[in-house]
Amino acid sequence: MSSFHRINSLQDYKNTYQKSIENPEAFWDEIAKTFTWKKPYTQILDWNFKEPNIQWFADGQLNITENCLDRHLETKGNQIALIFEPNDPNTEVRKYTYQQLHQEVMNFAQVLLNQGIKKGDRVCIYMGMVPELTIAVLACARIGAIHSVIFGGFSAQSITDRLIDAEAEFIITQDAAYRGNKTIPLKSVIDDALIQCSFVKRVIVLTHANEPVSMIKDRDVWWEAELEKVGNANVPAETMNAEDPLFILYTSGSTGKPKGVVHTSGGYMVWANYTFEQVFQYQPEEVHFCTADIGWITGHSYIVYGPLLAGGTTLMFEGIPTYPDAGRFWDIVQKHKVNILYTAPTAIRSLMTNGTEIFNGKDLSSLRVLGTVGEPINEEAWNWYHDNVGKSNCPIVDTWWQTETGGVLISNLAGVTPSRPAWATLPLPGIQPILVDENGKENSEINIETGYVHGNLCIKFPWPGMLRTTYGDHERCRTNYFATYENLYFTGDGAYRDSDGNYRITGRVDDVLNVSGHRIGTAEVENAINMHAGVVESAVVGYPHDIKGQGIYAFVICNDHIHDESLVRRDINETITRIIGAIAKADKIQFVSGLPKTRSGKIMRRILRKIAEGETQNLGDTSTLLDPTIVESILANKQ
Numbered sequence: 001m002s003s004f005h006r007i008n009s010l011q012d013y014k015n016t017y018q019k020s021i022e023n024p025e026a027f028w029d030e031i032a033k034t035f036t037w038k039k040p041y042t043q044i045l046d047w048n049f050k051e052p053n054i055q056w057f058a059d060g061q062l063n064i065t066e067n068c069l070d071r072h073l074e075t076k077g078n079q080i081a082l083i084f085e086p087n088d089p090n091t092e093v094r095k096y097t098y099q100q101l102h103q104e105v106m107n108f109a110q111v112l113l114n115q116g117i118k119k120g121d122r123v124c125i126y127m128g129m130v131p132e133l134t135i136a137v138l139a140c141a142r143i144g145a146i147h148s149v150i151f152g153g154f155s156a157q158s159i160t161d162r163l164i165d166a167e168a169e170f171i172i173t174q175d176a177a178y179r180g181n182k183t184i185p186l187k188s189v190i191d192d193a194l195i196q197c198s199f200v201k202r203v204i205v206l207t208h209a210n211e212p213v214s215m216i217k218d219r220d221v222w223w224e225a226e227l228e229k230v231g232n233a234n235v236p237a238e239t240m241n242a243e244d245p246l247f248i249l250y251t252s253g254s255t256g257k258p259k260g261v262v263h264t265s266g267g268y269m270v271w272a273n274y275t276f277e278q279v280f281q282y283q284p285e286e287v288h289f290c291t292a293d294i295g296w297i298t299g300h301s302y303i304v305y306g307p308l309l310a311g312g313t314t315l316m317f318e319g320i321p322t323y324p325d326a327g328r329f330w331d332i333v334q335k336h337k338v339n340i341l342y343t344a345p346t347a348i349r350s351l352m353t354n355g356t357e358i359f360n361g362k363d364l365s366s367l368r369v370l371g372t373v374g375e376p377i378n379e380e381a382w383n384w385y386h387d388n389v390g391k392s393n394c395p396i397v398d399t400w401w402q403t404e405t406g407g408v409l410i411s412n413l414a415g416v417t418p419s420r421p422a423w424a425t426l427p428l429p430g431i432q433p434i435l436v437d438e439n440g441k442e443n444s445e446i447n448i449e450t451g452y453v454h455g456n457l458c459i460k461f462p463w464p465g466m467l468r469t470t471y472g473d474h475e476r477c478r479t480n481y482f483a484t485y486e487n488l489y490f491t492g493d494g495a496y497r498d499s500d501g502n503y504r505i506t507g508r509v510d511d512v513l514n515v516s517g518h519r520i521g522t523a524e525v526e527n528a529i530n531m532h533a534g535v536v537e538s539a540v541v542g543y544p545h546d547i548k549g550q551g552i553y554a555f556v557i558c559n560d561h562i563h564d565e566s567l568v569r570r571d572i573n574e575t576i577t578r579i580i581g582a583i584a585k586a587d588k589i590q591f592v593s594g595l596p597k598t599r600s601g602k603i604m605r606r607i608l609r610k611i612a613e614g615e616t617q618n619l620g621d622t623s624t625l626l627d628p629t630i631v632e633s634i635l636a637n638k639q
């Protein structure tokens with residue numbers, strides 16, 4: 001546990017929040033100075049949201065791995081830092097103490113140095129949920145290389161796009177990954193991705209599943225062989241400026257290809273640690289189990305960095321919640337005496353369909369706190385989680401945040417501020433939310449009917465963990481987040497606020513979908529569908545889905561008469577899988593002869609969204625449509 005002040009009551013939260021708003025610099029100085037700095041900072045904050053230019057602790061120097069590992073060695077050297085639970089419950093669990101993890105990270109850091117990787121180089125990591133993934137991430141940070149983890153479900157084409165955008169010359173991968181009863185050939189996907197990336201100099205390949213791979217001469221090396229060459233290495237942590245990039249993580253927006261969100265060393269470190277301890281109220285020696293994948297921000301902040309910065313014990317699970325059966329999470333909780341379980345509403349909803357037999361004989365008494373993240377949680381799922389998993393005994397933290405925010409921005413604090421079903425509740429200290437209308441005017445009037453203020457959720461003051469830029473294209477960062485409303489960071493979400501200042505997040509107000517907690521841009525899916533030879537044009541919208549939260553509904557115009565609709569649907573989904581990955585497959589594909597467009601040629605998504613949601617009557621104003629009869633024919637053939 002770190003030595004900054006831990007909030008311990010609702011009143012304490014209110015006082016702390018007030019302080020953080022009245023004098024943010026003094027507030028963050030108190031917290032940041034409890035970390036290990038190679039050179040203490042004297043500047044705390046410099047910012048404007050116009051360019052934007054955001055700098056925290058700018059003249060300070062540090063290395064995040066010293067704070068994750070070295071600083072715990074003296075007091076916690078023999079404490080377990082990392083537990084690895086394999087996909088197959090009958091194979092061996094692996095545990096690393098802080099001492100061991102520190103050594104493994106230095107060893108692999110030496111391997112990276114031996115490959116010619118330097119501070120500032122971008123290293124792409126495409127791996128399954130194995131402990132070596134955490135080691136690879138930390139080894140990059142150790143030498144100041146910028147890691148960019150790509151989720152193992154993305155296709156070769158998606159990897160290529162990211163490698164080119166990040167100008168990444170180095171890759172770390174593994175032969176294959178286990179997920180449930182599937183074996184996913186990661187190295188082979190990398191090989192496909194690299195056909196178009198001759199600038200990649202080195203691929204380091206971990207042996208995990210003993211699957212055959214093709215190793216390319218002068219480019220590919222084995223993790224194990226390189227490790228053997230270094231023995232027990234001593235690699236001092238590279239000195240980083242607080243604002244040096246720590247990692248890039250790609251995420252989808254409403255337009256264009258995914259963008260590389262950049263987080264920096266100092267501010268991200270402070271935010272990941274601070275939010276981890278406050279939100280979960282982590283206690284020494286507790287086992288923290290976050291079920292996310294390290295390919296997403298949740299895994300970065302609450303599997304790797306947050307828990308290790310706090311000197312905690314983090315559990316990594318390789319598999320899926322339903323393998324070998326739907327009781328797997330509860331087996332893991334019992335086996336490792338998990339104290340904090342942090343998962344996504346989509347996982348809860350899918351487990352709910354199995355009834356409560358999945359809890360029979362499972363001892364969940366170690367659980368103290370439950371968490372949820374990724375999408376709005378419906379009350380039914382919240383209650384099921386609370387009653388069956390928490391046995392009505394564990395607070396649920398509903399944590400709202402984004403890839404761009406680095407860590408949690410709005411959430412109750414476990415056992416300290418009240419939980420409330422479907423409400424993320426209160427902003428963390430330092431977070432200044434504001435609700436605005438389409439024109440950026442602040443909404444502060446409570447609606448008499450609902451009792452709430454409603455609006456587009458923005459943040460008006462910087463916090464240490466916020467994104468600094470989008471890699472290689474600062475202008476894109478500005479237009480995406482800081483140009484919609486002057487002097488505000490726009491989140492893309494809508495929200496309600498009650499008279500006590502609690503927030504309820506309603507979901508995206510832009511063309512971004514949230515499918516099983518995965519963020520997917522409609523434009524990306526349309527581009528993929530349009531690559532199919534038979535397709536002329538398409539429009540993609542979301543619709544409510546019982547388990548996934550949102551499903552993907554595609555309206556597609558084809559150039560020929562279709563003889564076998566189900567075959568073409570499968571072909572289109574094959575194309576999406578090839579271009580993006582299976583996570584973006586359409587749940588419904590409707591073939592149409594035209595799309596509802598305005599006279600200026602703009603697709604009226606509002607109408608398509610309503611149709612996809614099952615609305616037949618109130619489609620809103622259709623008078624500006626070029627051809628209103630199209631709507632009738634779409635309605636008549638709805639999927």
Ligand code: WT7
Binds near residue numbers: 372377506514518
């Ligand atoms: C979007 C960000 C943050 C890590 C996982 C997703 C939605 C996230 C909640 C929540 C309602 C939520 C928002 C947000 N979201 N958490 N607790 N309640 N909605 O990160 O992929 O960057 O997605 O996820 O719509 O904008 P991401």
